[in-house]
Amino acid sequence: MTHLTPKLVRTLLACALTAAAGLAQAGVSYHVDVDSTGHTGPGSLELTFLGLANAAPASATASGFTGLFGTDGDQQGSVTGSFPGQLVFNNGGANDFWRSVTLGGVFGFDVDFDLPIAAGANTTFAVMLADAAGYLTVAPVAAFELAPGSAVAVSADPTYARVAAVTLEPARSVPEPASWKLAGSGLLLMGVLRRLRR
Amino acid sequence: MTLPRILLSAAFVAAASAAHAQVNIWTSGPITVFGSSPSGPLPNSTAVATFHQGYQPNGDRNPRYLDNLYLTDVRYTSTLEWGFFPGSMQAGHAIFKSTAIVPSASSYTPTPTSTRSEVVARWSYTHNGKRRWYAISVFIPDSWPFVQHDVVVGQLHTQQPGTITVSPPVAVVLHDKYLNLTLQTSELSNDPNVASHIEKNTSSTQTIRLGRIDDKSARDKWYCFVMQADWSNTPGLGGFKMWMNGVLKYDAINAMNSYQSDGGNYAKTGAYLTSLQDLTPGTPYTMYNDYIYLADANTTSENDLYNLTPCGRTGSVAVVQSGLTFNRFTSQYTGTVSLTNRSGYPMTKPLQFMLPGLPAGVTLANKTGDLGGAPYVTLPNATLEPGASATVTTTFDNPGKAAIGYTPVLYTGSY
Numbered sequence: 073m074t075h076l077t078p079k080l081v082r083t084l085l086a087c088a089l090t091a092a093a094g095l096a097q098a099g100v101s102y103h104v105d106v107d108s109t110g111h112t113g114p115g116s117l118e119l120t121f122l123g124l125a126n127a128a129p130a131s132a133t134a135s136g137f138t139g140l141f142g143t144d145g146d147q148q149g150s151v152t153g154s155f156p157g158q159l160v161f162n163n164g165g166a167n168d169f170w171r172s173v174t175l176g177g178v179f180g181f182d183v184d185f186d187l188p189i190a191a192g193a194n195t196t197f198a199v200m201l202a203d204a205a206g207y208l209t210v211a212p213v214a215a216f217e218l219a220p221g222s223a224v225a226v227s228a229d230p231t232y233a234r235v236a237a238v239t240l241e242p243a244r245s246v247p248e249p250a251s252w253k254l255a256g257s258g259l260l261l262m263g264v265l266r267r268l269r270r
Numbered sequence: 271m272t273l274p275r276i277l278l279s280a281a282f283v284a285a286a287s288a289a290h291a292q293v294n295i296w297t298s299g300p301i302t303v304f305g306s307s308p309s310g311p312l313p314n315s316t317a318v319a320t321f322h323q324g325y326q327p328n329g330d331r332n333p334r335y336l337d338n339l340y341l342t343d344v345r346y347t348s349t350l351e352w353g354f355f356p357g358s359m360q361a362g363h364a365i366f367k368s369t370a371i372v373p374s375a376s377s378y379t380p381t382p383t384s385t386r387s388e389v390v391a392r393w394s395y396t397h398n399g400k401r402r403w404y405a406i407s408v409f410i411p412d413s414w415p416f417v418q419h420d421v422v423v424g425q426l427h428t429q430q431p432g433t434i435t436v437s438p439p440v441a442v443v444l445h446d447k448y449l450n451l452t453l454q455t456s457e458l459s460n461d462p463n464v465a466s467h468i469e470k471n472t473s474s475t476q477t478i479r480l481g482r483i484d485d486k487s488a489r490d491k492w493y494c495f496v497m498q499a500d501w502s503n504t505p506g507l508g509g510f511k512m513w514m515n516g517v518l519k520y521d522a523i524n525a526m527n528s529y530q531s532d533g534g535n536y537a538k539t540g541a542y543l544t545s546l547q548d549l550t551p552g553t554p555y556t557m558y559n560d561y562i563y564l565a566d567a568n569t570t571s572e573n574d575l576y577n578l579t580p581c582g583r584t585g586s587v588a589v590v591q592s593g594l595t596f597n598r599f600t601s602q603y604t605g606t607v608s609l610t611n612r613s614g615y616p617m618t619k620p621l622q623f624m625l626p627g628l629p630a631g632v633t634l635a636n637k638t639g640d641l642g643g644a645p646y647v648t649l650p651n652a653t654l655e656p657g658a659s660a661t662v663t664t665t666f667d668n669p670g671k672a673a674i675g676y677t678p679v680l681y682t683g684s685y
Contacts (some may be wrong), residue, residue: 092472117490118598120594120595120596122594122595122596122603123593123594123671124591124594124605124673124674124675124676125629125674125675126591126675127591127593151632164592165671166596166671166672166675168596170596170598172657191588193591193592193593194590194592194593195593196589196592196594196595196605197593198593198595198596200595200598202598202599206599207597207599211595215595217592217593218593219287221592223580248649251337266435
């Protein structure tokens with residue numbers, strides 16, 4: 073090991089630490105509360121995740137639904153999973169999920185995104201609230217705009233929606249073996265460097 | 271429909287940056303920033319002599335005559351139109367359709383030996399000893415009928431006394447399957463009373479092959495020529511550069527490139543069929559031409575002009591397409607498009623956002639109208655200044671839930 077120059081060791085160490093740091097990067101997640109206070113009767117909560125045909129590939133995962141949801145609803149297009157469990161939306165095609173609700177309460181869920189990294193048009197995750205006559209607002213009560221290379225842009229109608237960013241646990245997904253290998257090599261090199269300095 | 275103004279602008283998806291150096295629009299900037307001509311239908315002109323009006327032989331500058339930017343030169347049965355044709359998409363505005371039609375020899379006296387459909391950038395005469403930049407762009411359609419004669423599609427010509435006829439110092443020529451650059455020059459006098467005055471057979475000629483158009487992939491596309499000329503008819507002086515589609519194709523220094531001329535040199539574009547021999551009367555030779563862009567010696571980069579041409583103008587407007595929302599009750603999809611002027615020039619109203627290429631079954635519910643089968647929305651705001659943005663809402667009827675895609679294009683002018 074003594075043939076490794078300090079400069080090379082430091083370079084390898086920096087690479088390894090950079091890779092390891094990536095493992096600890098928090099995901100993007102939000103908790104959404106849709107508040108229908110002031111309204112009564114049957115209604116619906118609707119979610120879509122849509123972009124133009126040239127939108128950069130992305131997906132959204134909604135889960136943890138709470139509130140007085142009914143049994144009526146529909147799930148079309150590129151949405152997988154089942155309510156009230158996890159729903160995964162893919163922007164590769166048209167999609168629409170809606171579920172009946174009893175208006176007057178708060179309906180909550182979590183949503184996180186696999187952000188687009190390729191070039192392309194944006195994608196919008198939209199939350200709409202409707203009563204028997206139609207949507208309560210012209211624009212979605214909450215919307216998340218995903219632009220390649222940018223942070224998620226969140227907008228919410230203060231009358232009907234509250235959105236809170238949620239810090240995910242560091243390693244939400246299982247790292248690839250190669251990543252562990254690289255992180256391990258970094259730790260190993262740290263030890264070697266320490267030993268060399270002695 | 272009213273024909274569009276000549277304007278700078280337009281565009282589609284791009285991230286390219288605008289030119290850093292600026293064209294001096296007073297002495298000869300992009301002529302498109304001025305006025306509203308040409309208006310159609312363009313009149314035929316038989317007075318070639320009018321090319322010579324208004325030049326300033328002793329002026330350092332060539333101020334514009336702003337209300338009449340082009341002269342036309344359309345001979346016999348040839349036609350020149352102004353509107354939206356193949357190629358307008360990339361140009362971002364209406365263009366010229368130049369059709370040289372072979373005339374019937376028996377219908378004219380004297381018998382025609384050539385025909386043309388051309389436009390001339392007026393008041394652009396430039397003298398020897400001066401530098402001038404030019405951009406000429408031609409769209410060669412797939413249907414181009416190959417011909418064994420020279421068809422001049424763009425030229426930098428020379429003003430000469432009426433008794434002297436010479437070929438232009440610079441000509442972009444289609445000949446059969448080849449695209450050529452032809453350069454001609456002479457140091458002789460333009461005084462016809464001098465024994466050794468210039469004439470065609472005393473000019474030196476050089477032909478450079480620029481490309482071939484026989485492959486189908488080489489047609490239905492724009493060819494954009496940016497030229498820098500240091501005009502001179504003195505041996506050892508002068509220079510000329512040409513870029514085709516952004517690539518340097520010709521570069522000469524210390525080389526004369528012009529003729530002695532009282533008026534100077536000027537730019538033309540169109541279809542000039544130089545010979546009619548063995549051609550069938552009535553046969554049309556059609557191509558499309560963008561504006562002629564001119565710039566003066568202060569211009570510092572060929573990109574200043576290239577970025578204005580259909581080949582290079584993709585970076586003039588930055589387009590950001592939002593995601594979509596879906597209305598379950600109306601089955602409509604809605605999104606927005608943000609348009610930012612990244613050029614150095616204002617884009618003057620009216621601005622039209624066009625959405626060509628929508629898939630079958632998808633229609634734009636909030637369209638202002640249609641043009642050439644594509645819907646468009648008129649932007650409500652006025653001029654888009656450099657760096658300014660505008661947002662357009664697009665609402666689609668899409669009962670089949672098809673993937674919605676289109677090519678965003680910003681046009682200037684009214685239809």
